[in-house]
Amino acid sequence: MIKDLAAREDGPVRVAGWVEKVRDQKFVQFVVLRDESGAVQLVNGGVLREPDADNPRSEILLERTSAIAELTLGTFVTVTGELQHNERVKLGGVEIQIDRLEVVTSALPDNPVANDSGIDVRLDWRFLDLRRPEQNLVFRVQTTFEHALRQVWIDRDFIEIHTPKLMASASESRAELFEVDYFEGTAYLAQSPQFYKQMAQSAGFGGVFEIAPAFRADPSFTSRHATEFTSVDTEFSWIDSHEDVMALHEELIVAGLTAVKEQHGEAIQKLFGLEVEVPTRPFPRIPLAEAKQIVKDRGYEVPRADADMDPEGERRIAAYVDEELSHDFVFLTDYDASIRPFYHMRHEGDPALTKSYDLIYRGVEISTGAQREHRVDVLEAQAREKGLEPAELGFYLDFFRYGVPPHGGFGMGLGRVLMLLLKQSSIREVTYLFRGPTRLLP
Amino acid sequence: MIKDLAAREDGPVRVAGWVEKVRDQKFVQFVVLRDESGAVQLVNGGVLREPDADNPRSEILLERTSAIAELTLGTFVTVTGELQHNERVKLGGVEIQIDRLEVVTSALPDNPVANDSGIDVRLDWRFLDLRRPEQNLVFRVQTTFEHALRQVWIDRDFIEIHTPKLMASASESRAELFEVDYFEGTAYLAQSPQFYKQMAQSAGFGGVFEIAPAFRADPSFTSRHATEFTSVDTEFSWIDSHEDVMALHEELIVAGLTAVKEQHGEAIQKLFGLEVEVPTRPFPRIPLAEAKQIVKDRGYEVPRADADMDPEGERRIAAYVDEELSHDFVFLTDYDASIRPFYHMRHEGDPALTKSYDLIYRGVEISTGAQREHRVDVLEAQAREKGLEPAELGFYLDFFRYGVPPHGGFGMGLGRVLMLLLKQSSIREVTYLFRGPTRLLP
Known part of the structure; x- marks a missing residue:
C-alpha cells in the first residue's frame, strides 16, 4: 500500500x-x-x-x-x-x-473526463470520475458513517432486517410507484420499508434497522431527488412519544459524525477544505407552526396553500437556528395531520397535530420520523379519513389486529446526509451510481 | 427488559x-x-x-x-x-x-397460526409466526453474522457501496430478468451487483462490499430459491488468483460463525438443539472434475449433459468431505469455462478451465466466486464466444478500457447460509418476508 x-x-x-x-x-x-x-x-x-x-x-x-x-x-x-x-x-x-x-x-489514451467536465459527462464516465481522491473519500466517509450507526444499533440489541422491495401494493403514495412485470401479474417497488419495519414491532422484535435501496418514480430533477436512493431506517417499540425517536436519531447522527471526524477529519479538511462539525445534544426542536412564524417575522411567508413548510422556508429556519443557536440541525415537530401519512400518531390533546418531525440539516430536510398509531381502530379511521381503502391496506392493518406496542421510527436519506456533510451541490456527487428519470447508465 | x-x-x-x-x-x-x-x-x-x-x-x-x-x-x-x-x-x-x-x-381472539400450521399459513401470518422465540433468534443470528462480516471488511479498509438495483440491461442472464416500467422506457432489476462491484475496481476503490437485495425472475419453487434474496457481495483488487478470494471467503465465514457461536451458541442449542460449528481453515478444495470422479467412484454418476455438478452431486461430495475430512465446507474449484459466465478468468495453461469456485456448505451451494478477467481484449473475446453482443455490454466493457488491476470476488446467498447453519428445511424459514412466483404478501 x-x-x-x-x-x-x-x-x-x-x-x-x-x-x-x-x-x-x-x-x-x-x-x-x-x-x-x-x-x-x-x-x-x-x-x-x-x-x-x-x-x-x-x-x-x-x-x-x-x-x-x-x-x-x-x-x-x-x-x-x-x-x-x-x-x-x-x-x-x-x-x-x-x-x-x-x-x-493499458488505458485508452483519451480520457473522456477533464477537470472542467460537467456533472453529466462525469456521470457517464463515473468510474473515471470516482478515481479522483475526493470522490474516493466520499465513499470512505459513507462506510465509516454507516458502520458507526450500525454499532449504535447493535449495542442496543436492535435486529437488522432485510425487508422485501417487491410489494403487492403501494407503501406510500400511488403516484410515485414503479410497476414490475411479475410473472402473470404486477408487483411494485417499495418506496420505503415503512410497513415492514412496523410489522417487526407486531412480531415483537423490539428495535430494528435497515440500510437499503428505496424507489420513487419521481420525475423531478432537483439536486435532492433520485429515483433510487439508499434509505436509513429504524423503528422501535415501547416509546412514550416522538421525543424518544428524536433522542435515538440524535444519538445516531452524533455517533456517525464523530466517527467521520475521527477517521477522516484531516482528509476532509485537505480535500474539501471543511471542518467536520459534530453537533451537540440535544438538537434544537421547534414546532412547525412556530417555525413558520419565525421565518414570517424574518420576512418570508411560505407560499403554500397547505400547512407544510417549503424548501426555502427550511433554509430560512435553518439560518435562524444557525444564527441564534449555532446549530447545524433542527427538528421541526408537530406537523399538521393534514400533511402527514395516516399512520402518524396524533396528539392526545389536539388531533389536528401529529407526533412527528422532520430533521433539517444545513437547511435541507434529511429525514421524517414519528410515533406511529398502533391502535387498529384509530389507524383504520385515519386511513379512511385520508381516502384510503382499508381493504387495500388489509395486510398492513392485520399487523395491528393481534396487539402491537407503542412504537416509532424514522427514515433518512443517506445521500442527503453525505451531500450536506461534505457541502456538495447535488446528491449525484455522493451517490455511487445516480439514478434519475433519464439516467440508467452506466 | x-x-x-x-x-x-x-x-x-x-x-x-x-x-x-x-x-x-x-x-x-x-x-x-x-x-x-x-x-x-x-x-x-x-x-x-x-x-x-x-x-x-x-x-x-x-x-x-x-x-x-x-x-x-x-x-x-x-x-x-x-x-x-x-x-x-x-x-x-x-x-x-x-x-x-x-x-x-388487544389481539383478536382467534390466532390463525397454530403449532402445526404449514409453512404457507405461517407465511400468510408471518408477523405472528415471527413471534416464536426460534424465529426471533434466526434474525438475531442474522444480525450478528452480518455485523461480524462487516467488521472484517472494515478492518481491511474495504469500502461499503450501494450499487443500483435499476439497470438498463441484464447483469447475468436475460432469462430471469424482471422488467420495470421506467417513465417512457424500461428498466431491469439487478440480478447481482456483479458489474458494479467490478466498476469499483476500475475506479481504484480496492476492496468493496455490499449486502443488498438481488432479484431473479426464477419460476422455481425449491427450498433454496426466491425471486428476491439478500446477496452478500465483495470484490477486491491485486489478487494473484481465485485462491486469494477463497482465503478472504474463509476468513469471513469463520468470523461470522465464531461471533454467532459466542453470542447465540447457547440459545441455538436450546431452541434448535444444535451445536454451532466453527470450521477450521483452510477449507478443503477439490477441483470439480475430481469431485465428479469421487462421487462416481462412490456410486453416483451426475446425470447432466454439460460439465456441471447437480444438487445431488453436491450433497454427495459434501458427505464425502464430512466423512473423510470432517468438514462442513468444501470449495469446488476450476469449473469448465463452458458453464461459467464470460467474465470469469481462465487458467493460463488450460483455457477450458476457469479460475473459479463454488462454496458448498452442508451439501448446498451457497456461493460462487472467481478471479475476473480484467484484460479488455480477452474479456470481449470471451463475451463473443458466449454469444453475447459486446455492443449491449458496452458500458461494462468501458470499465476495462482505462486500466483495471487483477481482481476477484464472490456473491453469497445470506438466506442459504442461515438455512444451513440452523438446519432449516427452506430459506422461507429464515427470510423475513419470502418472495416467490406466487407470493408477494404480506
Missing part, C-alpha cells in the same frame, strides 16, 4: 496502482502512481533515448524509457524499485527509483 | 410484552408474558370472581381477575408488580405478583 511507504526504511519495494501523471523530461522521467490508499512519485533516472553500445544495459533502459513515455493516464502498472526518503519530494517525502515497470492493463 | 429480571433483587418492577399463555385457575391466574428478550411468569394471587363486601379492594380485584380471564393471546400489556425469586418457577426462576395490569392493544 502506498500510504505505508513513508513509514518504511529505504530499500527495495514493489507497488501497484494507476498512472495519475507523467512528466517526460529529457534526462529524467517522473510518474505519479496512485492506489486506493494514496499517491507516490516514481523516478526513472536511467533515461535512454538512443541505443548506446557502451552501456551493457542499453536495451533494458531503452525499453523502460519508451514504456514510460507511452504510458496513458489511468493505466495500471506494477513497479519494483528502490524506496528513497527525500524531504524535497512534496508527495509524502518519498520517491521510488524505478527498477522494473510492468503494464498490467 | 424481561431478560434482566433474574439479576434484579426482589421488589417493585414494571414490564411490558405480549401475552403468550394464560392459565386461569379457580384461585390463581398465571400469565406468561414475552418481550423481545425473553419470557416471565406473572401471577395474580388475588383472584376474585364475585363481589365481596368485606374486602375494601373488592372492585379492583374483580376487575383485574376478569381482565386476565379475558386476555387473548398476543395482546400487548404493561404490568406493574412485585418481583419474586422462586426456584420452583421453571421460567427463569422468577415470577411477578401482579399489582396492576393494563392492556395496551
Whole structure:
C-alpha cells in the first residue's frame, strides 16, 4: 500500500496502482502512481533515448524509457524499485527509483473526463470520475458513517432486517410507484420499508434497522431527488412519544459524525477544505407552526396553500437556528395531520397535530420520523379519513389486529446526509451510481 | 427488559410484552408474558370472581381477575408488580405478583397460526409466526453474522457501496430478468451487483462490499430459491488468483460463525438443539472434475449433459468431505469455462478451465466466486464466444478500457447460509418476508 511507504526504511519495494501523471523530461522521467490508499512519485533516472553500445544495459533502459513515455493516464502498472526518503519530494517525502515497470492493463489514451467536465459527462464516465481522491473519500466517509450507526444499533440489541422491495401494493403514495412485470401479474417497488419495519414491532422484535435501496418514480430533477436512493431506517417499540425517536436519531447522527471526524477529519479538511462539525445534544426542536412564524417575522411567508413548510422556508429556519443557536440541525415537530401519512400518531390533546418531525440539516430536510398509531381502530379511521381503502391496506392493518406496542421510527436519506456533510451541490456527487428519470447508465 | 429480571433483587418492577399463555385457575391466574428478550411468569394471587363486601379492594380485584380471564393471546400489556425469586418457577426462576395490569392493544381472539400450521399459513401470518422465540433468534443470528462480516471488511479498509438495483440491461442472464416500467422506457432489476462491484475496481476503490437485495425472475419453487434474496457481495483488487478470494471467503465465514457461536451458541442449542460449528481453515478444495470422479467412484454418476455438478452431486461430495475430512465446507474449484459466465478468468495453461469456485456448505451451494478477467481484449473475446453482443455490454466493457488491476470476488446467498447453519428445511424459514412466483404478501 502506498500510504505505508513513508513509514518504511529505504530499500527495495514493489507497488501497484494507476498512472495519475507523467512528466517526460529529457534526462529524467517522473510518474505519479496512485492506489486506493494514496499517491507516490516514481523516478526513472536511467533515461535512454538512443541505443548506446557502451552501456551493457542499453536495451533494458531503452525499453523502460519508451514504456514510460507511452504510458496513458489511468493505466495500471506494477513497479519494483528502490524506496528513497527525500524531504524535497512534496508527495509524502518519498520517491521510488524505478527498477522494473510492468503494464498490467493499458488505458485508452483519451480520457473522456477533464477537470472542467460537467456533472453529466462525469456521470457517464463515473468510474473515471470516482478515481479522483475526493470522490474516493466520499465513499470512505459513507462506510465509516454507516458502520458507526450500525454499532449504535447493535449495542442496543436492535435486529437488522432485510425487508422485501417487491410489494403487492403501494407503501406510500400511488403516484410515485414503479410497476414490475411479475410473472402473470404486477408487483411494485417499495418506496420505503415503512410497513415492514412496523410489522417487526407486531412480531415483537423490539428495535430494528435497515440500510437499503428505496424507489420513487419521481420525475423531478432537483439536486435532492433520485429515483433510487439508499434509505436509513429504524423503528422501535415501547416509546412514550416522538421525543424518544428524536433522542435515538440524535444519538445516531452524533455517533456517525464523530466517527467521520475521527477517521477522516484531516482528509476532509485537505480535500474539501471543511471542518467536520459534530453537533451537540440535544438538537434544537421547534414546532412547525412556530417555525413558520419565525421565518414570517424574518420576512418570508411560505407560499403554500397547505400547512407544510417549503424548501426555502427550511433554509430560512435553518439560518435562524444557525444564527441564534449555532446549530447545524433542527427538528421541526408537530406537523399538521393534514400533511402527514395516516399512520402518524396524533396528539392526545389536539388531533389536528401529529407526533412527528422532520430533521433539517444545513437547511435541507434529511429525514421524517414519528410515533406511529398502533391502535387498529384509530389507524383504520385515519386511513379512511385520508381516502384510503382499508381493504387495500388489509395486510398492513392485520399487523395491528393481534396487539402491537407503542412504537416509532424514522427514515433518512443517506445521500442527503453525505451531500450536506461534505457541502456538495447535488446528491449525484455522493451517490455511487445516480439514478434519475433519464439516467440508467452506466 | 424481561431478560434482566433474574439479576434484579426482589421488589417493585414494571414490564411490558405480549401475552403468550394464560392459565386461569379457580384461585390463581398465571400469565406468561414475552418481550423481545425473553419470557416471565406473572401471577395474580388475588383472584376474585364475585363481589365481596368485606374486602375494601373488592372492585379492583374483580376487575383485574376478569381482565386476565379475558386476555387473548398476543395482546400487548404493561404490568406493574412485585418481583419474586422462586426456584420452583421453571421460567427463569422468577415470577411477578401482579399489582396492576393494563392492556395496551388487544389481539383478536382467534390466532390463525397454530403449532402445526404449514409453512404457507405461517407465511400468510408471518408477523405472528415471527413471534416464536426460534424465529426471533434466526434474525438475531442474522444480525450478528452480518455485523461480524462487516467488521472484517472494515478492518481491511474495504469500502461499503450501494450499487443500483435499476439497470438498463441484464447483469447475468436475460432469462430471469424482471422488467420495470421506467417513465417512457424500461428498466431491469439487478440480478447481482456483479458489474458494479467490478466498476469499483476500475475506479481504484480496492476492496468493496455490499449486502443488498438481488432479484431473479426464477419460476422455481425449491427450498433454496426466491425471486428476491439478500446477496452478500465483495470484490477486491491485486489478487494473484481465485485462491486469494477463497482465503478472504474463509476468513469471513469463520468470523461470522465464531461471533454467532459466542453470542447465540447457547440459545441455538436450546431452541434448535444444535451445536454451532466453527470450521477450521483452510477449507478443503477439490477441483470439480475430481469431485465428479469421487462421487462416481462412490456410486453416483451426475446425470447432466454439460460439465456441471447437480444438487445431488453436491450433497454427495459434501458427505464425502464430512466423512473423510470432517468438514462442513468444501470449495469446488476450476469449473469448465463452458458453464461459467464470460467474465470469469481462465487458467493460463488450460483455457477450458476457469479460475473459479463454488462454496458448498452442508451439501448446498451457497456461493460462487472467481478471479475476473480484467484484460479488455480477452474479456470481449470471451463475451463473443458466449454469444453475447459486446455492443449491449458496452458500458461494462468501458470499465476495462482505462486500466483495471487483477481482481476477484464472490456473491453469497445470506438466506442459504442461515438455512444451513440452523438446519432449516427452506430459506422461507429464515427470510423475513419470502418472495416467490406466487407470493408477494404480506
